[in-house]
Amino acid sequence: MAVKKIALLGSTGSIGVNALDVIAAHPDRFRVVALAAGSNAGVLLEQARRFRPEAVALQDAKAAETVRQALAGESIVVLSGERGVEQIGGWEGADMTLSAIVGASGLQPTLAAVRAGKDVALANKECLVMAGDLFMQEARRNGVRVIPVDSEHSAIFQVLNNGQRESMATGLGSGVRLILTASGGPFRGWKREQLQPVTAAQALSHPKWSMGRKISIDSATCMNKGLEVIEAHYLFGVSADRIEVMVHPESIVHSMVAYADGSVLAQMGMPDMRTPIAVALAWPERIWAPVPVLNLTTAGPLTFYGPPDPAVFPCLSLAYAALEQGGRAPVVLNGANEVAVAAFLENKIGFLDIPRLIQWTLDGADLGLVMGSVADVLEADHGARKRANEWIVRYGKGSMVT
Numbered sequence: 001m002a003v004k005k006i007a008l009l010g011s012t013g014s015i016g017v018n019a020l021d022v023i024a025a026h027p028d029r030f031r032v033v034a035l036a037a038g039s040n041a042g043v044l045l046e047q048a049r050r051f052r053p054e055a056v057a058l059q060d061a062k063a064a065e066t067v068r069q070a071l072a073g074e075s076i077v078v079l080s081g082e083r084g085v086e087q088i089g090g091w092e093g094a095d096m097t098l099s100a101i102v103g104a105s106g107l108q109p110t111l112a113a114v115r116a117g118k119d120v121a122l123a124n125k126e127c128l129v130m131a132g133d134l135f136m137q138e139a140r141r142n143g144v145r146v147i148p149v150d151s152e153h154s155a156i157f158q159v160l161n162n163g164q165r166e167s168m169a170t171g172l173g174s175g176v177r178l179i180l181t182a183s184g185g186p187f188r189g190w191k192r193e194q195l196q197p198v199t200a201a202q203a204l205s206h207p208k209w210s211m212g213r214k215i216s217i218d219s220a221t222c223m224n225k226g227l228e229v230i231e232a233h234y235l236f237g238v239s240a241d242r243i244e245v246m247v248h249p250e251s252i253v254h255s256m257v258a259y260a261d262g263s264v265l266a267q268m269g270m271p272d273m274r275t276p277i278a279v280a281l282a283w284p285e286r287i288w289a290p291v292p293v294l295n296l297t298t299a300g301p302l303t304f305y306g307p308p309d310p311a312v313f314p315c316l317s318l319a320y321a322a323l324e325q326g327g328r329a330p331v332v333l334n335g336a337n338e339v340a341v342a343a344f345l346e347n348k349i350g351f352l353d354i355p356r357l358i359q360w361t362l363d364g365a366d367l368g369l370v371m372g373s374v375a376d377v378l379e380a381d382h383g384a385r386k387r388a389n390e391w392i393v394r395y396g397k398g399s400m401v402t
Contacts, residue, residue, distance in 0.1 A: 001028070001029065003028070003029060003030065003031050004029060004030050004031070004095050004096060004281070005030075005031050005032075005033045005093055005094050005095045005096075006019075006023060006030055006031065006032050006033065006094060006095070006096055006097075006098060006281070007032075007033060007034035007035075007036075007088055007089065007090075007091040007094035007096070007097040007098070007113070007118070008020070008032060008034070008035050008036070008097075008098050008100065009036045009085065009088060009089055009097060009098065009099045009100060009101045009106065009109050009110065009113075009124075010036065010037065010038075010099070010100035010101035010102065010106070010123075010124075011035040011036065011037050011043075011044060011047055011100070012037040012038070012040040012043040012044055012047070013037075013100055013101075013102060013212050014211055014212045014215075014273070015098075015100035015123045015149065015273060015277070016037070016098075016100045017043075018273045018274050018277055019098055019100065019277050019281070020032070020047060020051065021274060021290060022274050022277050022278050022281060022289055022290070023051075023281070024051075025288065025289070025290050026287060026288075029282065029287065030281060032051040032052075032053045033053050033054045033055075033091060033093045033094050034053050034054060034055045034056070034057075034088045034091040034093070034094060035047055035048060035051070035053050035055075035056045035057070035088065036056065036057040036058070036059075036084070036085045036088035036089070036101070036109065037056075037057075037058055037059070038058065038059045038060060038063075038101075038105075039058060039059065039060035039062075039063045040058075040063070041058060041060075041063040041064075041066040041067050041070075044056055044058060044063075044067060045066075045067050045070050045071070048067070048071060048076055052076070053076060054076065054077060054091070054093055055076065055077035055078070055079060055087070055088060055091060056071075056076060056077070056078055056079070056088075057078070057079035057080060057084035057085045057087065057088045058079075058080055058084070058085075059080070059081060059082060059084070059085050059105070060080075061080045061081055064078060064079070064080030064081075064084070065080070068080075082105075082108065082109075085101075085109045086108055086109045086112040087112070088109065089108075089109030089110060089111075089112035089113040089116075089118075090109075090112040090113050090115065090116030090118065091116075091118075092116070094113075094118055095118065095119065096118055096119045096120070096121060096281070097110070097113035097118045097119075097120050097121070098120075098121040098123065098149070098277075098280070098281070099113065099120055099121070099122050099123060099124045099127065100123040100124065100149070101124055102124070102212055102214050102215065103124075103126055103214065103338050104126050104130060104334060104335065104338060104381055106124035106126055106127060107124075107126060107127050107130055107131060107135075107374070107377070108374075110122070110124055110127050110135075111127070111131075111135065111138060111374065113144075114135070114138050114139050114142055114144050115138065115142060116142075117142050117143065117144060118144065119144055119145045119146075119147065120139070120144060120145070120146050120147070121147050121149050121277070121280035121281060122146050122147065122148050122149055122150075122280075123149035123150060123277075125150060125227050125228060125230075125231040126227070126334055128230065128231045128234040128235065129227050129230045129231060129330050129331075129333070129334045130330065130331045130334055130377050130381065131331075131371065131374060131377045132230065132231075132233070132234030132330070133234070133371070134371065134373070134374060134377070135234070136234055136235075146235070147279075147280040147283055148231075148235055148276075148280070149273075149276050149277055149280045150228060150231065150276070151254045151255075151271075151273065151275070151276045152180045152181065152228055152232075152254055152255040153228065153231060153232060153235055153255070154254070154267070154275075154276035154279055154280065155253075155254035155255035155256070155266070155267035155276075156178055156232065156235075156236060156255050156256075156257055156267075157235075157279075158267050158279060159255075159256070159257045159265045159266070159267055160236070160257065161283075161284070175259060175260025175261075176238070176242065176257060176258065176259055176260065177238075177242045177243070177244060177257070177258040178232055178236060178238050178242065178243045178244070178255070178256075178257060178258075179244045179245075179246050179255060179256040179257070179258060179264070180225060180228055180229065180232065180243065180244065180245050180246070180255050181245075181246055181247075181248040181251070181253050181254060181255050181256070181304075182222070182225045182245055182246070182247050182248065182307075182308070183206070183207065183208045183219070183247070183248065183249055183251045183271075184247045184249050184305075184308065185206065185207075185219045185220045185221075185222065186202060186203060186205050186206055186207055186219075186220055187203075187220055188247065188249060188308075190312065191312065192311060192312045192352070195312070195351050195352055196350065196351070196352055198220075198350075198351040198352075199351075200217075200344060200345050200347065203216065203217050203220040203221075203344075203351060204216045204217065204220075206219055206220075207249070208249075208250075208251040208271045213345060214338070214341055214342075217341045217344060217345065217354075218337070218341065220351075221313060221315045221351075221354050221355065222308045222313040222315050222316045223315035223316070223318075223319065223337055223354075225245050225308075225316055225319075226315055226316045226317075226318065226319020226320065226333075227319060227334070227337075229243050229245065229316075229319055229320060229323060230319060230322070230323045230330055233323055240320055240323045240324050244307070245307040245308070245316065246304050246305070246306065246307065247304070247305040247306065247307065247308060248302070248303065248304050248305075249303060250299065250300065250302050250303065251271040252268050252269070252270070252271070252294065252299055252302055253266045253267075253268050253302065253304075254266075254267050254268065254269065254276075255267065268294055268296075269291070269294050270291055270292050270293075270294050272289075272291045272292070274289045274290060274291050275289050275291050277289075314355040314359075315337070315354070315355050315358065318333060318355060318358055318359060318362070319333060322362070325367050327367050327368045327369055327370060327371065328365060328366065328367045328368070328369050328371065328380040329362065329365075329367040331371065331377055331380040331381050331384065332361060332362055332365045332367065332380060332381075332383075332384040333358060333362060333384075334381070334384075335361075335380070335381045335382075335383075335384030335385045335388065336357060336358040336361035336362065336384050336385070336387070336388040337354070337358055338385070339357070339384075339385050339388035339389060339392070340353070340354040340357040340358055340388060341354065343357075343392050343396065347397065348392055348396045348397055349392060349395075349396045349397060350397070353395070353396070356391075356395075357388055357391045357392070357395075358388075360387075360391050361384055361387045361388045361391065364387055365380075365383065365384060365387065
């Protein structure tokens with residue numbers, strides 16, 4: 001059995017750490033050849049010493065220099081900056097790149113992997129939210145498989161492949177519906193007025209999943225599910241009106257596919273990201289993952305509810321509208337959301353200000369322009385962030401406007 005060589009983008013984050021846990025459990029199957037992170041020099045240095053990759057990169061130049069000095073005299077190449085992270089994405093010695101960088105900063109290094117002909121295990125949903133058509137076209141042009149790591153999309157991928165679907169983004173039959181499950185986050189069942197005083201600490205406290213700060217806030221606002229709807233559209237070629245969201249607090253059923261004959265096929269498992277990571281790394285084989293096996297006799301009753309109330313959690317509706325609008329809308333949505341989440345975590349805006357800021361940014365943007373290149377995407381993203389920051393100056397907690 002040939003050893004699969006892995007380049008890992010975002011190695012110090014939640015997905016990256018879990019991926020290395022899976023890889024460490026199978027030293028006969030996988031070898032880490034390249035690691036990239038943002039600024040966490042300490043964790044990256046520990047990972048480099050444990051897994052002995054050929055190269056590492058940090059986007060933060062100062063952090064990279066710290067690692068470079070610590071690894072002086074060792075046979076590990078240390079790169080820095082955006083270019084260095086992109087080099088890791090397309091690392092020559094890798095067979096597969098796992099993209100787990102959070103946010104828009106993951107687009108360019110993941111595209112570098114695709115252009116280098118690497119299969120991609122995709123945990124960065126922003127690649128498809130921002131540049132879905134361009135990204136999938138590039139993958140097809142380079143003969144690259146894109147295997148989703150998000151638990152919901154992994155579930156759908158597994159169901160469709162078990163049904164002998166060999167490719168994605170080709171458009172499923174008209175009777176097929178995708179059902180994305182959502183835990184409901186920490187504020188499931190809350191009224192809008194209850195959300196007014198919500199703090200970052202409350203929003204970060206997810207009842208089921210252990211995730212990074214940004215995705216935890218997205219889960220609390222339900223924007224994460226909206227981004228997943230857009231991601232599902234590009235991965236599986238299904239229109240927005242055939243992608244549903246269903247609240248499932250237990251997070252045991254990770255998503256479902258409903259067929260024209262009335263069958264609904266689901267993938268189930270414990271809420272642990274190491275399962276979809278193992279699926280993506282080893283596909284089409286199945287390997288052991290260091291995860292408890294699901295026992296339905298002790299898991300308790302499984303409950304399902306309709307989608308989150310749009311009057312309370314408008315971010316999901318904003319995402320659906322952006323997908324249907326097309327053009328720049330998903331890019332603007334994503335850029336504004338990233339600015340809003342960062343501002344909320346810094347106590348510059350309130351929890352309910354997040355969808356207000358996003359809507360205001362969308363209202364002032366020229367959404368109809370076609371995204372013909374990555375440069376167009378990056379320009380739209382830059383404009384969205386600039387306008388979103390204007391909202392914070394005008395209406396944020398430190399502003400003079402009320």
